Amino acid sequence: MSQQTQATTFDVERIREDFPILKRSVNGYPLVYFDNAATSQTPKQVMDVIVDYYSNYNANIHRGVHSLSQEATDKYEQARKTVQQHLNAEKAHEIIFTSGTTHGINLVANGFASILKEGEEILVSAMEHHSNIVPWQMLCEKTGAKLKVIPMNDRGELIYSEFEEILSPNTKLVFLNHVSNALGTVNPIKKIIDKAHSVNAAVLIDGAQAAPHIKADVQELGVDFYVISAHKMCGPTGVGVLYGREEWLEKLPPYQGGGEMIATVSFEKTTYAGLPHKFEAGTPNICGGIAFAAALDYMNAIGFSEIAGYEQELLEYAAKKLKEIEGMKIYGEASEKTAVISFNIEGLHPYDIGTLLDKMGIAVRTGHHCAQPIMDFFKIPGTVRASFSFYNTFGEIDRFIEAVKKAKMMLQ
Incomplete structure (x- = not known):
């Protein structure tokens, strides 16, 4: 779904005003926070x-x-x-x-x-x-x-x-x-x-x-x-x-x-x-x-059904864009899943990708995510995990995709 269509049903920009941390910069870039599966951000109301x-x-x-x-x-x-x-x-x-x-x-x-x-x-x-x-x-x-x-x-x-x-x-x-x-x-x-x-x-x-x-x-x-x-x-x-x-x-x-x-x-x-x-x-x-x-x-x-619907669109948009990157492998493609994408790029260590993303202001999680048996099942040391929340945007995903491409270019 396009950003324009979604914006008519979910006012993410208004919601983002409730989260002061989303206005800060990291390493000279506006923060993109995609580590929500570890800890979500806190609104002013709380x-x-x-x-x-x-x-x-x-x-x-x-x-x-x-x-x-x-x-x-x-x-x-x-x-x-x-x-x-x-x-x-x-x-x-x-x-x-x-x-x-x-x-x-x-x-x-x-x-x-x-x-x-x-x-x-x-x-x-x-x-x-x-x-x-x-x-x-x-x-x-x-x-x-x-x-x-x-x-x-x-x-x-x-x-x-x-x-x-x-x-x-x-x-x-x-x-x-x-x-x-x-x-x-x-x-x-x-x-x-x-x-x-x-x-x-x-x-x-x-x-x-x-x-x-x-x-x-x-x-x-x-x-x-x-x-x-x-x-x-x-x-x-x-x-x-x-x-x-x-x-x-x-x-x-x-x-x-x-x-x-x-x-x-x-x-x-x-x-x-x-x-x-x-x-x-x-x-x-x-x-x-x-x-x-x-x-x-x-x-x-806000409404949990509204939150889930919006996050599902973020998930589908990000997955589609990531799959266009050569060497991309996404782990966990169940028919039902929440807004989490674990991935690796062939020949690159997830830690190196995560470190470079951080240099570009993008927070993701790398490693085994306290789920080492899963990594053993797939025979990998870990993954890069991007996890989205209802205050994230399609524009942030676009920035993330470009950063992943840049990290890949720098590491190869």
């Missing part, structure tokens, strides 16, 4: 909420009778309800605030250490981020459970028939990402969740890469656990959410001990608080939780 918190009602929550504490508590618990509504969770206490997706995954893995038995099996997909591999390997070491891998094909799609083959009544847990951070592949999670539930296995979905593009409905999905991070959704770093179905959260033991997660404490015995506080030991990232809710409000005001 920054204002952060400043307001520290300027006007900075206090600890749930513990104080004074006005500032009560105000902070109200805002924090309202933020929990905002996340609940966004994910369509049945109950607010099914929303656990964490420090991010990795924290949420480790919380669940730690809890299952007391449930899983030797010889039982857990399944993980071949396209996971390290944070959705390593905790389960650690869990298997603790429990004697076995880790099995759902394979993928050359297009970067999971092979569903092989998932069906390795799934069995001995499967207790299934873990996979909603969207691959390295390839952009959108996995058929509803189909996988339903199949896993047919053998009574629990399912955790890593939603970190999906959440900026897809509004997950956890009740419609029927998922047991869903984890996301604020910093990929226009929010601050250091805060995220674990959604867990109430029945599972009640079964799992606390992840950490300390203040807030207790009901009573004596030297003889401690009893734990109910949900969600059972999993929120210590003083939380209060401002982060409130700012995350503001980021969700911001993105919902």
